[in-house]
Amino acid sequence: MRRHTGDDDLAPAALRTAAPASPHAAHPVPGPAYAISTRGLVKSYPGPEGTTTHAVRGLDLDVPRGETFAFLGPNGAGKSTTIAMLCALARPTSGRATVAGADVLTQPHEVRQRVGMLFQRSAMDPDLTAEQNLHIHARLYGLPRRHARRRAAEVLETAGLTDRRRSPVRTLSGGMRRRLEIARQLLHAPGILFLDEPTTGLDPHARAQVWEHLRALRETHGSTLFVTTHYLDEAENCDRIAIIDRGRLVAQGAPLALKAAIGDDRVVLRTGDDTAARQVVRGVAPPDRAVTVDEGGICLRVPGGSAWIPRFCAALEGHGIAVHAASATPPTLDDVFFHHTGRSLDGASPARPPAGPVAPAGNEAAAKAGGSR
Numbered sequence: 001m002r003r004h005t006g007d008d009d010l011a012p013a014a015l016r017t018a019a020p021a022s023p024h025a026a027h028p029v030p031g032p033a034y035a036i037s038t039r040g041l042v043k044s045y046p047g048p049e050g051t052t053t054h055a056v057r058g059l060d061l062d063v064p065r066g067e068t069f070a071f072l073g074p075n076g077a078g079k080s081t082t083i084a085m086l087c088a089l090a091r092p093t094s095g096r097a098t099v100a101g102a103d104v105l106t107q108p109h110e111v112r113q114r115v116g117m118l119f120q121r122s123a124m125d126p127d128l129t130a131e132q133n134l135h136i137h138a139r140l141y142g143l144p145r146r147h148a149r150r151r152a153a154e155v156l157e158t159a160g161l162t163d164r165r166r167s168p169v170r171t172l173s174g175g176m177r178r179r180l181e182i183a184r185q186l187l188h189a190p191g192i193l194f195l196d197e198p199t200t201g202l203d204p205h206a207r208a209q210v211w212e213h214l215r216a217l218r219e220t221h222g223s224t225l226f227v228t229t230h231y232l233d234e235a236e237n238c239d240r241i242a243i244i245d246r247g248r249l250v251a252q253g254a255p256l257a258l259k260a261a262i263g264d265d266r267v268v269l270r271t272g273d274d275t276a277a278r279q280v281v282r283g284v285a286p287p288d289r290a291v292t293v294d295e296g297g298i299c300l301r302v303p304g305g306s307a308w309i310p311r312f313c314a315a316l317e318g319h320g321i322a323v324h325a326a327s328a329t330p331p332t333l334d335d336v337f338f339h340h341t342g343r344s345l346d347g348a349s350p351a352r353p354p355a356g357p358v359a360p361a362g363n364e365a366a367a368k369a370g371g372s373r
């Protein structure tokens with residue numbers, strides 16, 4: 001994700017001049033029950049050769065207070081752009097958003113005061129100590145010196161880094177640094193934290209520690225966490241997930257509900273001759289199901305997958321094809337992601353059958369599942 005700075009930055013004065021008849025006026029947002037609310041949020045950029053890049057195309061999002069919300073999407077889907085608008089770092093082309101009770105268009109300063117933003121690239125000075133980095137940040141946020149000291153001590157404690165407060169940042173482990181970055185964003189006690197891939201590049205142990213820290217924050221301070229991640233297990237542990245693709249929201253819900261909506265199990269068969277076996281399986285499976293072959297074997301999606309396995313095996317044996325292994329697994333979050341975007345959450349795009357019946361030619365979902373993005 002890129003950090004939004006430079007000519008796209010919001011100039012508060014410019015925002016205050018937003019005319020009532022602007023493209024934003026037609027999108028009233030709900031009240032402060034939500035930490036984040038958007039209606040018809042759009043961001044377009046001038047593209048190459050006079051074209052327009054529609055980074056975000058009409059986003060309607062409601063994130064209740066205290067929720068841990070995963071915002072997922074393939075590369076270039078519009079996640080950073082959305083976060084930049086929600087943190088009042090980029091001005092929406094049209095639509096509305098309120099964040100922590102402040103309007104991103106008319107109260108950008110308030111928005112920035114009320115949110116914490118953790119970007120992937122560290123903005124800490126590696127040669128200064130943990131404590132010194134926190135003091136500088138606190139002073140930048142306008143905290144009086146004594147208050148800054150006290151807050152720094154508090155957030156260091158929350159991050160479990162009190163004993164490393166005098167260590168230069170360069171001597172901290174990756175996980176400690178990330179926890180320190182989070183601590184830094186907590187100095188001004190924001191109610192909402194935007195975390196852009198907070199654990200990318202960390203080992204599993206450090207990832208677990210960062211999440212433990214985030215969970216503790218949520219439990220003790222009721223913080224709302226808006227997180228992007230490419231890790232399935234992290235998304236799985238969030239209260240709700242939204243998936244954005246090509247600037248549009250394509251799915252939203254609790255992880256369990258999203259998986260249940262996919263419905264079909266994934267059946268994989270390994271045989272002595274997968275190419276021949278595929279024809280046999282196609283003859284037995286419901287006619288609207290795609291059957292694919294890759295290095296993992298023959299793969300298809302059917303409801304009640306395990307009940308189909310004996311039928312496939314019997315048919316294959318009837319054709320003299322040996323079955324080496326067979327499995328049926330319920331949908332995963334990655335299946336959900338693939339179903340809606342045609343991509344895998346980790347960025348890969350393996351050949352695999354779409355969930356549900358095969359869409360007719362020309363259908364967007366079928367095109368995406370074929371990887372034709």
Ligand SMILES: Nc1ncnc2c1ncn2[C@@H]1O[C@H](COP(=O)(O)OP(=O)(O)OP(=O)(O)O)[C@@H](O)[C@H]1O
Nearest residue numbers: 001002045053055073074075076077078079080081
């Ligand atoms: N400042 C900009 N000027 C022009 N186009 C931009 C700008 N920022 C983003 N875009 C374009 O907007 C689209 C969405 O980009 P964005 O960075 O929001 O996606 P993303 O989901 O965060 O992707 P990634 O996961 O790769 O960081 C992309 O096509 C991108 O090239």
